[in-house]
Amino acid sequence: MPFFNEVPEVGNLVKIQVKGENHSPHPHREYYHLRKMQAFKASLIKKHGSSASPSPQGEGGGPSPSPSPSPRVYHVTAFGADPTGKTDSTDAILEAMAAAFGGPTERFLMEGIANLGGARIDLQGGQYLISRPLRFPSAGAGNLLIHGGTLKASDDFPTDGYLIDLSSSSSTRKNQQNNKTSFNAQLSSSSFNYEYITLKDLMLDSNFRGGAISVINSLRTSIDNCYITHFTTTGIQVQQGHETYIRNSFLGQHITAGGDPGERNFTGTAIVLAGNDNAVTDVVIFSAAIGIMVSGQANTLTGVHCYNKATGFGGTGIYLKLPGLTQTRIVNCYLDYNGIVAEDPVQLLISNSFFLGDGYVVLKSVNGVAIGVNIVDNMFSGSGKGVEIVQLDESKGPFKEIDQVVVDRNNVKGMKMKATVAKGAAQGNGTSWTVDFNGVLLFPNLIRDVQYSLSTSGGNGFPSHVLRNSSENRVVIESNVAVPASVFVTVSQGVAIS
Known part of the structure; x- marks a missing residue:
């Protein structure tokens, strides 16, 4: 069997002698083992964090390509954040956010929005105590990720605040103003605050001191795999802007799996969509007075499971509050002991959804308009008390303008069929x-x-x-x-x- 005998390094090369019975030295075999040992040495240098010596020349005698720069990852503990949650980490995390905004930028996003290149603010799996909202140092940037940890509001957190606030900051630090005057001047032309901000793998505990996430006039925001609890106002607020996507997340004022004895006292709203073209997909809302409040146009809800405060206790799963201009699609959702309320619906689709426990749909007259409404192919399962699957609320006046309203092909058990x-x-x-x-x-x-x-x-x-x-x-x-x-x-x- 051949064996290898390593001799001391000469310069940057390692000489390998190959010996074995009936095996004469072969130039190609020797070169192969030389390259293999060089790669092994490089991996050891990288593993132990040593400064690598100059790379050997390539086969053609030219220099090897220079290594690519390190990714821009900002670990909040490096800025002094306390991952145990025992001390206030607000300033440290804000410094990490400011550092992310201070990196190199490109101009590949909307006009006036600087591309931060995919910079990441890493919470490193820690739990951090926050005493005031986390806002970016300035508006006009995007392509940034915040992920991987828990934020908890302190006992003195403002009750009208949000743990993460994607709104334009009212003030900018002096050093940033001095260093980036021209940069901020360019940003001011944008009609959006931020673009392509991603919040992922976060647990946000509002500690009954306000809300969790506020997205104001931002473009293409992603909220993915978040667990949001103990809010008193709103779990996630979306205002103005365009295309905020909320996915694979769980929201509830109180942590429960249903049948909570305090259900009658649930308050707050889990999600508010007061902007256009947003989507809520595969989301569970397990406690709140209102699950989702929609007051913007062209929003889509799919795969949403609402078992927040039951309709019988005054709760609502989904409330559409945009009289005369609904333009909402609710598909493949699960309304669990609560229902849907739509004010003066215009262009509303409710389809392939399941209503359990006498959950139903209410068309509420404000100005007496119902146009382009399709409530089709749903399942309703109730208690046998004769509750109607679709109801009219005409307490403010009757519906007078009715056109293209189709309520049909729903299957019903233990409730009373209603159709057009x-x-x-x-x-x-x-x-x-x-x-x-x-x-x-x-x-x-x-x-x-x-x-x-x-x-x-x-x-x-x-x-x-x-x-x-x-x-x-x-x-x-x-x-x-x-x-x-x-x-x-x-x-x-x-x-x-x-």
Whole structure:
């Protein structure tokens, strides 16, 4: 068997002698082992953090490429943060944030937004006590990640504040003003505060002292795999801006898995979407008075499980508060003992969702408008108390402008079906047949389309018949002569006749 005999280094090279029975030295084999030992030596130098000596020349005699610069990772403990949570780490984390903003930038984001190159603020798996909101030192930057730890509000944290506040800071440190006057002047032209900020793998404990995350007028923000609890105002607030994505996260005022004895006293709102084009995906809201409050346009909710304060105790899973301009899609969600409220909905889709425990949908009249509403292909499971799956709140006035409203194809167990499309039948021997749809149709005194057929087995020939009336959600069919007949009727409330 061959063996290797290492001799002392000469310069930067390690000479390898190869010996073995019936094996004469071979130049290619010797070169291979030389390169292998050089690579092994380099790995040891890297592992122990020593300064590497100049790399050997390449095969062609030219210098090897210079090593790439280290990634910009800011460990908060290096700035003095206490990972045990025993002392205040606010200043230290703010210094880490300022350092991240002080690095080199490029101009590959929106105009006026500096690209920080993917800089990372690493919480290193620690728990940090915070006494005031963490704000970036200035607006106008992006491509930054904060991740990997726990932030907890101190007992004197402001009750109207947020642990992480992505809003434009009202003041900038003097040293930053001195060093970056021209930089900040360029940033001021942007209409957004930040772009492509990612908050990931965080636990945020508001300690009943306000909220957790505030995103104000920012673009393409990601909140991913976060656990947010003990808020009193709002867990995540999104205002203005564009495309904030909240994913794979858990929010609750009190930590519970359901059936909490204090459920009646849950307060606060887990998520507020007061901006456009945002998405909440695969999120659990386990305690709050309101799960998600939407007051912006074109938002999407999918895979959301709300079992916050039950509707029976005054809670709401999802509240759409944008009368006359809803434009919201709620798909594949789970409303667990609570429901959805939509004020004057316009362009609303609720589909493929599951409502448990008498959870239902409320269309609430503010100005009497319901246009382009589709509540289809959902499952409702209740307690057998006759709770209607879709209800109207007309306490402020009736719905007057109704068009393209479709409530249909929902399957129901233990609750009362409501729809805008219905079928019925009547039988009798006479000249008049009435089919009453009040038990099924959603809107009172509104039938816009009727289709019917009359089948008779009498021997008096084929009678003349006509739709006589469809008011009060009752369809009346009459014939000119008395016959034994069956009448089959289909009605729709949905589309206004122009």
